[in-house]
Amino acid sequence: MRTLITLLSAALLFVGAANAAPPDASAQARQIDDLAALRFERLGHPALRWDAIPPVEAPASRPHRLLVVLVEFADQRFDRFAGDPAQPQKLVEHYTTALFDPTYQRVGTLSHFYRDQSLGLYHLQGLVLPPVRLDKPLAAYGAPTRPAGGDWRDDVAAEQMVVDALGKAVKANPDLDWPALDVWDPGDADGDGLRGEPDGYLDHLVLVYAGGGQSSCHGLFKLGEVFTPNVGPEVLDTLPPAARDCANRLWPHRFVVAQGEGTGPVVEGRANARGGVELRPGLWARDYNMQPEYIDVSTFAHEFGHSIGLPDIYARTSSNSTGPWAVMSGTADPLPQNFTAWSRLMLGWLRPKIIRPPAFGGEKVQSVYLRTLDDAPDAPDRARDLQAAGVWRAALVALPPKTRVLDVAPLPKGRALYSGQGNDLNRIVELRVDLRDKQGPVRLSFAAFWSIEAGWDFAYLETSTDDGHTWTRRLPEDRRFMPAKHGHDGEDTLPGFTGLSGDFDGDGKNENHKGCDPKKPLAHGEERAGLAVNPCELATWVRPRFALDDLAGHQARVRLRYFTDMAAVMPGILIDDVKLEVGGKALIDENFDDNIGRAWRLDGFIAGTGRYEILVPHYYLLEFRDPYGAGYDQQIAYRPALRFWYDPQAKVLRAVRIRPRPGVVAWYADGAHAWSENDPAEHRQGHGFLLALDAWPNELALPGLDGWMTGDAAHFDTGYKVDTPEAQAAIEDGFHRMTCFVRDASYRALDLPKDRCARPDAGVAALRFEGLPLMYSYRLLNDILPGPEREAFWPASELLDYRKRGDAITWRLRDRSLRHVHTFDAPFALDDFPDGVELYEVRDGKLVRTGSRPHPAVPRFHDGDPARWANPKLYFGGVAVPDVGFGFELARPKADAPKPARVKVYFTWDR
Template identity: 25%
Template sequence: MELVRQSLHSRRRGLIGLLASGALLAGAVAASPAQAAPAAPAAPVVKNDTGQAGGRTHNDNLRSPLAVKQDAKRAKALEKRVKGDKSAQGKVAKLGKGQYVELEREGTDRIFAVIVEFGDKQYTGGAGAGAPAGTFTGPPKDGSTTDVTGPLHNQIPAPDRTVDNSTLWQADYSRAHYQDMYFNRMAKYYETQSSGRYSVDGDVTEWVKVPFNEALYGRNYCGGIVCATSKALVRDALAVWVDAQLKSGKTMAEVTAYLKTFDIQDRYDIDGDGNFNEPDGVIDHFQIVHAGGDEAAGDPNQGTDAIWSHRWSANLQSGGPYGVGVDIGSNGGLVSSSDVPNNPTGVWVYDYTVQPENGGLGVFAHEFGHDLGLPDLYDTSGNTGGAENNTAFWTLMSSGANIGDGGPDGIGDAPTDLGAYELFQLGWLQPQGKQGPFYDVAYAGKRSSHTIGSNVPATKKAQALFTVLPDKQVPLELGAPFAGSKMYWSTQGDELNTTMTHAATPGALSAKVNYQIETGWDYAYLEANVGGTWTPVATNRSTTSNPNSQNQGQGITGSTAGQWVDLTGTLPAGTTQVRFRYWTDVAETQPGLRIDNVTLNGTLIGTAESDEGWTFNGFVTTTGTEVQEFFNAYIAENRQYDGYDASLKTAYNFGFPTKQDWVETYPYQNGLLISYWDGSQTDNNVGDHPGKGLVLPVDAHPEFTHWSNGTLMRNRILSYDSTFGLERTDAITLHNPADGTTGTVASKPAQPVFDDTKTWWFGSDQHGATGSHPGRYQPGWYSVDVPKTGTTIRVVSSSMQGNSLNVLVAPK
């Protein structure tokens, strides 16, 4: 879940300062598309650490290896779908032998939710490397709180509504409240988004109490916002619940039978039969609601010991259908304790999401969106003071989860709609009965007219327009050869089976290799031809481990971390040929295998510098510089103030230094939102790659507006007028959170035409370049740098209410 109060609570927690001080006044304007000024190249920028190395992460969507693989398969299939490939038009796509992916979420899923409060015990042990004994005792080192008790539920202080209109609060957070949240309010949200295709039901427990305080599960000891001990709350809360059920008189058989009612799906198709609607022994959708506030909302009571809302997998124990997980009712694994009951049920939990006691509909729907496979679309480095992009309030999977209705009782309870990209990911733009599909496809270089209904689902018109562009070509730097000017390369891609073959005799073979191969899924092999049969040869780099039934024997997988290493093996008696082979499955592309200086019995037989008798079937020689191609497209959607998008009228801003919990509201501009879908990117972290992202809105009015000291207004303010259309934009006046002074973004002329030969992204302005511009917000974080394909998208006309836009796609 995205950090909500990015200016005020950062001071409480001692995080990076998020807004530069200085008075706000008139907006200085940078070059606009009409001026056709060349985009300044982005200056070097300090990259924000969004990785998970060493357990450190600034992300709240922590995907398991199974989820990563599933997401890669879905991405490949959806690219095929939008191009019209018949193999990807059904509810389930077959991508290869035993490789399936579900493309349409339909029906009613069951959620099992446990609501949990905390005891007062402090965990005195450690949690492995980097977390010695004592890590979880006492208050956090950053001084964000001195409270080391609980919390119990219903202890969140009532906000003072004279100075706080942003905090959600009620006197009693009961089981009935969460039953309403999940199975009434969130169910209706997803029923609306899916046009009635999808909903949820299930059950919520009564409050259970784990023995330890929240510090064990929420403390940021690993250097990120979510650490591994957060998973232990899943195990401990379920163990306490199972124990309470048994003590109430239920038998283990009754408890187990009840848990199995939440296992109706094989969500990862573990058995590889393409049937996702069968039990697999694991709870389908598990949720934790914890007492107390959310670290993402700047909880002032538990500080950085508060748990940050997130999605992850509880891989604390070996065993179960997925190989790892938690046997519900047991207490084994990381930070285990005899203070937690131990009554294993044999039913497992793996995926989970966690939300706070006073979470609004937005955070519940957002985290569940992750559980359905949706990514975060905001820049996740912004959670700890990094960058911000322009997705902002346009989608539930960004700041749209945190938005309110403009009333006095808090923000985060009136989320905006999902965007067209997200609806497409879940299959909710596909045909229903005889109607649909609910998206149109256009192609660069071809003229076509389209009518786009509003983004509110259940329209009879197309809800989105995808304009497919020529594949994007991106340089690929493989690194230098081990020796000389060339090396051998397997090439990269999905469903490869590439080889390089040479005449050979029995004996010792060695080579230098450098590889990055999808661990446990894709493999390279050294093979010998004996009597006309190719046989895998054991090497010092190979393995017989076969976790996903992909290893054909003595496979080489994983990574050498960019280093050249020795490969050695012995070709058996009777060998007449030797070959290197690279085999990949249907998704998740890695750079593959590089080979140099191949020797056989001490004789050099492969340097890649000349024709040395190798026969290539897919392998190539390379200097290390290649070109790779990626799918890319524009996505156009009609955003109006209807349905959940009524909240676009009430985007918020924290602008009052003396009332740090007070928000003011302003409207986002209705109209045609055009985003660039770039298959060469895996996230929207513009701090790492300015101007580039997986799916980012094109700002129809990319002029910068500054505070008087030259610092930029933040992205989620300036993104408000990103839409194309036939009306002037609204002027807005807001306050600077640094000093409370006001400033205005002026009304701008209508912008009916998107022309991708013009410039919609700028890496610098008159105050500085990206990475050196005054203040936190950098020019290169705004809008998106689109390819110059000569494609135009024009809003030709609009219905009176704006719920229907006529759009022309044409070459320039």
């Protein structure tokens, strides 16, 4: 299910470098130089767009301002301060205090967090408006829907909710200082190189809506296993009422109001026509994010990271190795953990020490002191002195560039035009034709091959007869080539090509592909991991034709425009053999094999063979993280859930607490992938744009379950095997014993027998841990509002699970929970971390500690044994490291090393 910044990508196109031609040495050197100078915007290629963010800065004298609009629905009011006549004003005061601080001193506010993370370069304040009440119920905006050919969307009309809420907010606040909310021009709309100026759009907008969010109950009801590519709207009627209520909730997200494309505010006489919704003359809204009232401040910090350009780092359909080490990944609660060095680097808030490879000017042995990433900002002179002494917050190890091979599509012969692929594209191939003296039918046809994110991204065929001042979308004579009902910019717009060429009914399957079995279900989510591509998910060449009779008698322009949003990357579109016939005679016959005629204009499209060899950057980024220090990383270690399971050997309920270790987190950034591509289920194990090396990639051995463990920890290939009849029976029994203890009746599974629990209450509620009572984590998130009431409990979760397919049930471990805690020992360190794994059992109504294990010390890394860093049984963790002869080793700083130094890191190259 796509959560507005979610979905599939073009993993099948990632062939690799095995058959690539040797890269040009000068091109490699230029790329290393650009990477070392942090010129990320120069690292792209027309066929593979490189994501980059211009520096995001705002001084204290001119902070960015975040507009917060509180939203209620016709059937859902705010729970906080419910029944209090002063509720509207109290809500304003609550969110103003929680999110903003004019002094930048109150820890946990967005104001403090972003000033802290930016080392004083970025300042944020905000304004909270009283609640507005929408006329429609929650489900009118939040109910799931599935576009033709695409995956399910969590919310049917989230953008319309933004439009409706803003309409009421503007009307209710006529005297608001709206211009103060527009001081930022992130896209440099006027091309003057200045970004600290108005661009006609709200800089930042958050909607806080009444009630809970779908993200807090989605896993409880296993909705990801309900809304699959193999079902349609009829599945909604099969949901129990509680699950349907969850599905009707809105998912917290960031996106844009995409309507009104080609329109926008006029600033200094120039239109900034990015679309959106007009609020008042000269001010529009486009970018937004929304959160439910049951979300902690940490999620506000995460979503605001999107508002300034950062991507999600977690895997959207499965899991990856990023764990708790990034606020843009597994966000901590109630306050956020730190941004990674990578996020700060992208935003222009951090300059790391650059380590060059020997072939590009570096020494074979280099070293650096790493300080804690979130040390307090230094005065400029002090910062320079520390760097001169070799003390840095992060180190970037530039690796020799590699080649990514894109095999987009087989061409019958010669060349074709290709749109390229990437996020936020608006690429055009345009044909100008003089039809002023022409009469008769006008027909345009071309060969086309496309694989485009269905329902979100489109290739539009558009025409103009007024020299491009206005454009009209066109439909093909055979509408089966465009089964979508509308375009990306609203239900009242015409569609373009989307999904798969050859999928004529919009069901997401190309029945015209040889080998496609339409009756075979499509794999989805983590089920896709390691599977061969289903032929039904492959495009085929087609030939759409368009009737353009109205162009006769005009100087005409015809264009194909490839539009993509900010999330998910698919291969795009190729076109070839373009024919324009007027009155039955060929006027244009272009196959792009030779020099393209002057009638054509390419803006982003490129001519090629369908196979592209692209030089891409990749690098390691090392940072020292300490969850037990003084900064925001304390949140990583703050109240990690106690995870329960039933031990079938000792016949007792057990629990485990995993504690994150301090140390060097080593990130691998891979330019072969776009920012929305970080999911092993789509890109193979260990592949993505930003993954964390796991220093100890072994499965967590749990008493009573470790009999099902296979492999050897010394070889880093451990994993559970629970598909035997004995294991299945034991886990089934253990699941019911566990869930009857952890959950009360209102949170127990709806699709399992109700008679397995002897009593309706949760036994876990009688336990205390570190002085606090325990509560099932899903209940904590859905029933208790953030704040002191929620902080009065310790979260409890589970390690046994099941998966249901029809009437068949497979009993399993709760893999996602295990994958998350695998990453707690990911940092490299010189010493064992004692009590990394704490074990407990329930005995006589109390939690009794029964033992602990350390996280082993791992002080060194070398890429000569790639299998060491990617356990084959933990498919959704680890990194597929490149073998380039690189390694690093940790050492203790000498006694007289500068005080902030936490560790010395030696970098070595053996080739």
